[in-house]
Amino acid sequence: MKKQHNGEGAVIIKKYANRRLYNTESSSYITLEHLAAMTREGREFKVVDAKTDEDITHNILTQIIMEEEGRGEQPMLPVNFLRQLIAMYGDSMQAMVPGYLEASMDSFRRNQAQFKSAVEGAFAGSPFAEMAKRNMAMFEAATSAFKPEGTAPAAGASKDDEIAALKAELSRLQDKVNKLG
Numbered sequence: 001m002k003k004q005h006n007g008e009g010a011v012i013i014k015k016y017a018n019r020r021l022y023n024t025e026s027s028s029y030i031t032l033e034h035l036a037a038m039t040r041e042g043r044e045f046k047v048v049d050a051k052t053d054e055d056i057t058h059n060i061l062t063q064i065i066m067e068e069e070g071r072g073e074q075p076m077l078p079v080n081f082l083r084q085l086i087a088m089y090g091d092s093m094q095a096m097v098p099g100y101l102e103a104s105m106d107s108f109r110r111n112q113a114q115f116k117s118a119v120e121g122a123f124a125g126s127p128f129a130e131m132a133k134r135n136m137a138m139f140e141a142a143t144s145a146f147k148p149e150g151t152a153p154a155a156g157a158s159k160d161d162e163i164a165a166l167k168a169e170l171s172r173l174q175d176k177v178n179k180l181g
Contacts (some may be wrong), residue, residue, distance in 0.1 A: 010044035015056060019046070036064050093176040112133050 011025040013035065022029045038045055039061075045059040069075045088097050108115070115135045 010046045013045050013047040014050040016050045032064050
């Protein structure tokens with residue numbers, strides 16, 4: 001079979017009615033574990049329904065997350081986060097959530113190595129201690145958007161104004177959405 005790629009160099013994976021996944025680059029059948037490994041390696045892929053050519057990448061990635069969450073000794077997604085995420089479906093702010101989550105995860109990934117080092121080796125006087133505080137404040141600010149109002153943890157003093165401004169902006173946007181609805 002001819003190797004297929006989309007225009008951006010991503011590998012095309014075909015999903016057949018029998019639920020088998022076919023890697024058009026390697027001309028072999030693969031599993032969800034293979035796709036998870038490709039994702040961890042930073043390899044781009046697109047999953048399409050073999051019959052309709054419909055892009056089903058989102059569904060497959062969600063399925064991988066479900067399997068990883070079920071298999072893990074300690075799930076990555078806390079129950080409270082999942083409940084809050086589900087509650088956002090149908091909410092007037094639903095359209096903003098994907099961009100917010102993507103930006104938060106991008107920021108977290110950019111700082112991941114520094115964050116990991118800071119958490120593992122932070123101690124008084126370490127140059128990583130301040131970085132750990134900044135990263136933790138940023139992480140808390142990102143997660144506070146999913147907590148009911150009044151339960152957001154206090155971030156570092158240097159971030160208070162920024163968080164207050166973000167909350168005010170969210171409130172202003174919520175008012176606009178409410179007026180439109």
